[in-house]
Amino acid sequence: MTEKEKKKKAARTPMPEQAPEVRRRNFLEVPTGYTEEMAVAEAQRCLQCKNPGCVKGCPVNVDIPGFIKLIAERNFTEAIRHIWSTNSLPAVCGRVCPQENQCEGLCVLGKKGDPVAIGNLERFAADWEREHGTGALPPKQPSTGKRVAVVGSGPSGLTVAGDLIAKGHDVTVFEAFHKAGGVLVYGIPEFRLPKAIVANEVNFLERLGVKVECNAVVGRTVSLDELFEEGYDAIYLGVGAGLPRFMNIPGENLIGILSANEYLTRANLMKAYKFPEVDTPIPHGKNVVVLGAGNVAMDSARTAMRLGADSVRIVYRRSRAEMPARAAEIHHAEEEGIEFFLLTTPTRYLGNEKGRLTGMECLKMELGEPDASGRRRPVPIDGSEFQIECDLCIVAVGSGANPLLTSSTEGLKLNKWGYIIADEETGKTTKKGVWAGGDIVTGAATVILAMGAGRKAADSIHKYLTFGW
Amino acid sequence: MFKIIRREEMSQGNVILNEIEAPKIAAKAKPGQFVILKANEEGERIPLTMADTDPAKGTITIIYMVVGKSTALFKSLKVGDGFQDVIGPLGKPTHIEKVGTVVCVGGGTGVAVLYPITRAMKQAGNRVVAIIGSRSKDLLIMEDMMRAASDELIVCTDDGSYGHHGFVTDQLKVVMEREKVDQAVCIGPVPMMKFCSKLTKEYDVPTLVSLNPIMVDGTGMCGGCRVTVGGQTKFGCVDGPEFDGHQVDYDELMMRLQAYCEDEKRCYERFRTLHAAG
Ligand SMILES: Cc1cc2nc3c(=O)[nH]c(=O)nc-3n(C[C@H](O)[C@H](O)[C@H](O)COP(=O)(O)OP(=O)(O)OC[C@H]3O[C@@H](n4cnc5c(N)ncnc54)[C@H](O)[C@@H]3O)c2cc1C
Ligand SMILES: Cc1cc2nc3c(=O)[nH]c(=O)nc-3n(C[C@H](O)[C@H](O)[C@H](O)COP(=O)(O)OP(=O)(O)OC[C@H]3O[C@@H](n4cnc5c(N)ncnc54)[C@H](O)[C@@H]3O)c2cc1C
Ligand code: SF4
Ligand code: FES
Numbered sequence: 129m130t131e132k133e134k135k136k137k138a139a140r141t142p143m144p145e146q147a148p149e150v151r152r153r154n155f156l157e158v159p160t161g162y163t164e165e166m167a168v169a170e171a172q173r174c175l176q177c178k179n180p181g182c183v184k185g186c187p188v189n190v191d192i193p194g195f196i197k198l199i200a201e202r203n204f205t206e207a208i209r210h211i212w213s214t215n216s217l218p219a220v221c222g223r224v225c226p227q228e229n230q231c232e233g234l235c236v237l238g239k240k241g242d243p244v245a246i247g248n249l250e251r252f253a254a255d256w257e258r259e260h261g262t263g264a265l266p267p268k269q270p271s272t273g274k275r276v277a278v279v280g281s282g283p284s285g286l287t288v289a290g291d292l293i294a295k296g297h298d299v300t301v302f303e304a305f306h307k308a309g310g311v312l313v314y315g316i317p318e319f320r321l322p323k324a325i326v327a328n329e330v331n332f333l334e335r336l337g338v339k340v341e342c343n344a345v346v347g348r349t350v351s352l353d354e355l356f357e358e359g360y361d362a363i364y365l366g367v368g369a370g371l372p373r374f375m376n377i378p379g380e381n382l383i384g385i386l387s388a389n390e391y392l393t394r395a396n397l398m399k400a401y402k403f404p405e406v407d408t409p410i411p412h413g414k415n416v417v418v419l420g421a422g423n424v425a426m427d428s429a430r431t432a433m434r435l436g437a438d439s440v441r442i443v444y445r446r447s448r449a450e451m452p453a454r455a456a457e458i459h460h461a462e463e464e465g466i467e468f469f470l471l472t473t474p475t476r477y478l479g480n481e482k483g484r485l486t487g488m489e490c491l492k493m494e495l496g497e498p499d500a501s502g503r504r505r506p507v508p509i510d511g512s513e514f515q516i517e518c519d520l521c522i523v524a525v526g527s528g529a530n531p532l533l534t535s536s537t538e539g540l541k542l543n544k545w546g547y548i549i550a551d552e553e554t555g556k557t558t559k560k561g562v563w564a565g566g567d568i569v570t571g572a573a574t575v576i577l578a579m580g581a582g583r584k585a586a587d588s589i590h591k592y593l594t595f596g597w
Numbered sequence: 598m599f600k601i602i603r604r605e606e607m608s609q610g611n612v613i614l615n616e617i618e619a620p621k622i623a624a625k626a627k628p629g630q631f632v633i634l635k636a637n638e639e640g641e642r643i644p645l646t647m648a649d650t651d652p653a654k655g656t657i658t659i660i661y662m663v664v665g666k667s668t669a670l671f672k673s674l675k676v677g678d679g680f681q682d683v684i685g686p687l688g689k690p691t692h693i694e695k696v697g698t699v700v701c702v703g704g705g706t707g708v709a710v711l712y713p714i715t716r717a718m719k720q721a722g723n724r725v726v727a728i729i730g731s732r733s734k735d736l737l738i739m740e741d742m743m744r745a746a747s748d749e750l751i752v753c754t755d756d757g758s759y760g761h762h763g764f765v766t767d768q769l770k771v772v773m774e775r776e777k778v779d780q781a782v783c784i785g786p787v788p789m790m791k792f793c794s795k796l797t798k799e800y801d802v803p804t805l806v807s808l809n810p811i812m813v814d815g816t817g818m819c820g821g822c823r824v825t826v827g828g829q830t831k832f833g834c835v836d837g838p839e840f841d842g843h844q845v846d847y848d849e850l851m852m853r854l855q856a857y858c859e860d861e862k863r864c865y866e867r868f869r870t871l872h873a874a875g
Contacts, residue, residue: 304816306635306642306682343684345816349621370818374830381823381830381849383856390819398641398813404867407641407667409860483852532816532835 140242141170148463152433155318155401158460159223159248164202167252171200173237174244181234182246187580190214192231192246199249208257211250212266216290217283217579219258219325220312222251225576226454258328265336269296274593277302277360279346279533282310283575284566285366286329287582288589289338295590299337300360302344307397310368312575314397315389317427319434320457323396347533352540352562362561362589365548366582369567371528375419379477384411384485388424388524395431413520416440417488419474420524421451426458428522429466440466441516445473445493445506471495471506475513477521487517527572534568547571555585563589598679599634602656608736612662612706613672614648620655622647622685628713629691629807629839632657633815635682636670643667644812644834646710647686648739657683660709660738666864673872687815688838691805695722697779700772700802701747702765702793703729704785708739710807711784716746718782724748726778728768734759766792773800781805783842787851794842804842808833810853825849 143159144166145151151158162170174196182192190211198207211218227233227247235243274297278285281303289299307313309326334340344350352363372387374380391410394400400410416432418425421444429440442461444451447470451458462468471493478487492512495504529546541549541558548557548564555563565581567573603616622632631646649658663672674680691714699718703711708729719725727747731737732755744750751768752760761768765785772778773796781804783793790806797804810822810833822833825846831837 304684305814306684343682344621345684345687348686348816349625349684370816372818372820374820381825381853383853387820390813390821393813393819399639403860404864406639407670407864409857409864411856482855483849530817 138169138173140173140245141166141248143245143248148460148465151319152430152464153436155434157322158319161255162248162252164204164256167199167249167256168202170245171196171249174200175236177236181236182231182244185230185232185234187230187574187576188214188583190231190250195253196244196246196249199253204253204256205261208253208261209266211253215250215576215579216287217329217575218250219254220283220321220329221576221579222247222249222254223321223325224316224454226574228455230576258325266294268294268336271298272296272593274298274361275300275359276589276593277355277363278366279363280304280310280366280368280566280568281308281330281340282366282368282566282578283312284578284582284585285310285364286333287579288364288366288563288565288586289333290336291583291586292589293333293336293338295586297590297593300339300341301333302346302350303340303342304345305397306342308340308342310366314393315424315427317392317396317431319430320427345532347536352537352559356561361593362563364555364582364585364589365533365557365562365564365568366566366578367530367533367568369527369547369572370530372523373526373528374523375474375525377474377476379479379485379488382477382479382485383483384413384519385477385521385523386411388418388420388428388522389527391428391522392424392431395435401431401435410435411520412436413518414438415518416520416522417474417516417518418442418522418524420444420526421446421453421468422524422526423453423457424527425522425524426453426461426466428524430457430461430464432520432522433464433466437520441469441518442466443469443472443474443490443516445471446503447471447495450503469516473506473508478515485519485521487515488521489513489515529568529571545571553584554588555581556588561592598681599683600679601674601676603658604674604676607660607738608662608731610663610672611736612660612709612738613668614658614660615671615674616649616651616656616658617680617683618655619657619683619685622683623650623652623655623657626650626657626686627690628693628717630686630688631815631838632659632683632685633687633812634659634671634680634684636667636674637681640670640681641667642682642684642813642815643671644687644809644815646807646838648709648712650713657685660706662706665861666868669865669868669872684815688834689836691717691782691839693717693721697723698776699723699725699780699782700769700778701725701727702769702781702783702785702789703727703743704765704789705731705736706738707785707789707807708743711782712739712742712746714782714784715743719746719748723780726751726772728753728765728772730754730760730765730768732756764792765789766796769793769796773797773802778802781842787847787854790842790845791847794845794847798843805839806842806845807838808840808845808850809838810850811856823853
């Protein structure tokens with residue numbers, strides 16, 4: 129057997145995980161991470177392709193074979209620095225990117241067998257650095273004296289801040305919440321992305337000189353024009369898609385119906401799963417229904433299970449093939465005992481005399497002709513009504529553009545859904561000196577796309593600060 | 598940290614006033630707007646209206662009734678202590694306009710919320726009649742401030758221990774009977790706002806109320822603060838907190854305020870036990 133054939137034969141190194149029956153009742157991280165030996169073994173599977181598919185699948189073009197080679201050579205210190213040159217949040221991306229649709233989806237080994245576990249290796253490199261690294265900061269250009277305001281501390285804002293501080297600009301991040309990190313702290317649960325890791329990333333930026341100002345609701349505490357008056361030369365808007373969508377069906381204001389934003393914010397940002405050690409409560413449902421089937425729905429369902437539910441059901445109007453969540457999350461949810469009611473849509477909520485939710489009425493659906501998204505449109509089956517008993521319902525059917533900032537800002541053009549119009553290549557908006565990117569431009573998307581938009585905007589802002597608009 | 602520079606107890610220690618250093622918020626705040634405060638790392642985000650602001654000094658003033666764990670925790674903070682987080686100004690400011698005669702009705706700590714609005718209504722050139730009430734004399738707050746902010750102040754107590762004997766609604770009726778009222782502003786416990794609005798509707802007087810649904814972020818991001826107004830769902834924090842009193846579904850609001858009552862009791866009990874133990 130040649131070296132290459134041997135590699136093709138070697139099985140993908142599985143990620144060690146907490147057992148489903150244990151983890152479904154705790155908030156500790158589910159995958160526990162590769163050991164050095166596992167990482168090296170997995171890295172050795174990589175064929176070091178001359179024209180690698182994986183890199184094409186990566187929205188920020190991480191040099192994947194490059195960093196994997198360094199891991200295979202046990203040069204972990206260099207491996208992480210190699211990743212940093214294109215991706216400033218590898219500990220996050222390694223955990224939450226939909227690798228199966230990106231890098232791993234295009235890995236040649238995936239054609240016949242299992243692709244290289246690129247996400248696991250990326251996570252390993254970042255975790256190794258956090259645990260064993262020198263903590264040495266990357267080099268920084270001399271100060272330019274230019275000031276940049278970044279609004280929103282999600283992945284796109286953090287990327288802009290990291291890129292521009294390295295180029296010598298003075299960067300301040302303004303965040304509405306009392307803690308920085310965006311969806312990474314308020315949305316994605318501890319068991320998938322430990323908050324200490326996000327805090328570590330933010331702290332890293334602060335050590336580089338980025339100022340982080342929390343409790344600053346831009347549009348209310350301070351306006352964009354006031355930021356310019358205060359002497360900021362450029363502003364980046366990375367405010368995310370923070371507007372919860374509801375079903376608009378009867379009974380939606382009963383007690384026990386929460387948007388996923390509210391439920392997850394209580395659980396993650398406010399740490400309500402520790403109540404009463406912390407002061408913020410969260411409803412503990414016995415029979416829980418989650419509406420929707422994206423990552424947000426999976427996170428809500430798995431959180432409800434961890435809070436002690438007897439049953440947790442995902443109700444989704446399309447079929448399994450259309451579920452938008454990462455494959456790993458769906459798999460983990462099923463292992464933890466979450467049930468799926470597919471091709472089902474709720475029509476109304478049922479409540480008792482105290483205004484509390486007791487159940488919901490649903491309709492069965494069947495798949496019809498493809499719709500605008502190319503997915504087959506679900507159509508209700510007449511007379512298929514049935515009831516589900518539940519005392520807690522989490523609505524995770526998507527989110528929209530929050531108008532708080534955009535409606536109070538002159539000169540910022542929005543599209544018909546309220547998202548900010550920004551140039552795809554540069555992130556420039558219609559307002560001079562203002563850039564935007566991430567979910568507030570694209571609508572709810574992914575961490576890596578938000579970071580990619582941040583990187584492009586940072587390049588454009590740097591050009592502007594050097595040469596003009 | 599947002600430092601407390603002044604602290605007063607009112608209403609037998611059930612109502613606390615804190616003047617807090619928050620220059621950015623003080624510079625922007627308008628009557629009717631609120632802040633969200635969090636005392637410490639484990640704390641809950643609690644919405645409270647700004648009863649006063651001093652942009653020159655860079656301070657805001659909050660007045661709150663001690664009703665549960667978080668407000669009891671706030672009460673335990675002394676001058677020189679501070680809140681870890683204060684966020685604002687949030688919510689829409691009150692629409693202040695010269696309309697003629699305005700009646701401002703306040704019940705309980707609603708008077709604190711009402712005070713800056715009353716003052717602004719008078720400054721805008723309105724004739725302002727204020728009616729404030731409480732269960733008994735000891736529980737009445739801000740009488741002098743309200744007197745100074747209005748053209749006429751009517752005080753009432755449920756038990757008759759001070760001022761008129763009876764509810765604020767009785768006095769509201771008296772005023773509407775005796776003169777033409779162009780606008781009413783009613784702020785207090787939900788049932789009080791409900792009955793005031795019912796009454797003003799009979800007299801066809803446009804009425805503003807300030808709602809206090811349970812909130813988390815205060816920026817329109819969670820929807821926990823949903824209220825039904827005119828048959829439509831609104832977010833209290835960004836569409837309000839003030840709404841047309843004749844359109845609000847008060848019964849739903851009262852129900853939703855009970856969402857966490859068991860948990861809240863448990864949390865408050867625990868705090869009292871720990872606090873008593875030192
Ligand atoms: C529960 C959940 C799970 C997810 N899981 C995944 C996953 O597994 N993989 C993946 O790739 N993607 C996932 N996503 C999507 C991903 O998190 C988002 O696409 C990404 O975070 C968008 O980044 P952003 O920087 O544009 O905005 P956000 O992360 O939303 O951050 C925006 C920040 O701006 C702040 N802000 C808003 N308005 C203002 C204002 N006026 N002033 C100041 N600050 C303001 C907000 O408080 C927030 O902190 C998930 C999303 C959710 C909600
Ligand atoms: C916009 C707004 C302005 C307000 N202004 C004032 C004010 O100026 N002075 C004042 O005394 N009170 C005000 N309130 C009410 C105040 O926020 C609550 O009394 C406080 O949150 C109670 O917290 P607790 O932990 O002490 O009591 P808990 O034991 O938690 O609750 C007691 C009651 O307060 C309500 N409540 C609990 N949590 C919240 C929350 N996060 N948000 C809103 N209500 C809650 C519930 O109905 C509950 O039954 C305002 C509320 C809102 C929404
Ligand atoms: S496509 Fe797969 S095998 Fe090829 S370089 Fe990328 S990770 Fe390695
Ligand atoms: S408090 Fe969250 S939307 Fe109003």
